[in-house]
Amino acid sequence: MLGExxxxxxxxxxxxxxxxxxxxxxxxxxxxxxxxxxFDGDFIYGQTNEGLKLEVxxxxxxxxxxxxxxxxxxNWQSVIVNGKFQELSDEDAELARELxxxxxxxxxxxxxxxxxxxxxxxxxDDSNRVKRVMYxxxxxxxxxxxxxx
Numbered sequence: 001m002l003g004e005x006x007x008x009x010x011x012x013x014x015x016x017x018x019x020x021x022x023x024x025x026x027x028x029x030x031x032x033x034x035x036x037x038x039f040d041g042d043f044i045y046g047q048t049n050e051g052l053k054l055e056v057x058x059x060x061x062x063x064x065x066x067x068x069x070x071x072x073x074x075n076w077q078s079v080i081v082n083g084k085f086q087e088l089s090d091e092d093a094e095l096a097r098e099l100x101x102x103x104x105x106x107x108x109x110x111x112x113x114x115x116x117x118x119x120x121x122x123x124x125d126d127s128n129r130v131k132r133v134m135y136x137x138x139x140x141x142x143x144x145x146x147x148x149x
Contacts (some may be wrong), residue, residue: 001148004045010091015039019037020034020066021066025062044083046135057135064080066081067079076146077146096136
């Protein structure tokens with residue numbers, strides 16, 4: 001059975017996932033990137049460094065964001081968001097970073113790793129995980145579809 005998702009189910013899917021695809025457009029050419037994200041019920045939050053993605057979104061803040069859940073080819077759900085990129089600063093950026101890290105980085109460590117079973121070898125370096133620019137996507141509209149066998 002194919003169908004459309006209601007708003008509550010779309011928000012639930014957005015909140016339950018950590019990896020989505022962010023699409024933007026530069027000079028008529030689409031550009032899509034997988035990104036880690038967090039959703040607070042109103043906005044989609046992410047981080048990035050200087051580069052093509054940020055350059056494109058600064059020039060054209062209209063973006064599209066997609067996330068899905070898939071068990072198999074006959075059991076899936078997908079949400080597509082149309083919205084606007086907003087670069088964050090100061091307190092807004094710090095709150096966004098806390099939300100993102102609280103959601104995403106709990107997934108970064110396997111539950112099968114037990115510190116008492118492994119010797120410490122050096123220091124943990126998370127510097128490549130923290131990116132300079134925090135942003136959010138203001139949701140203008142969203143659609144969702146599903147298929148269940």
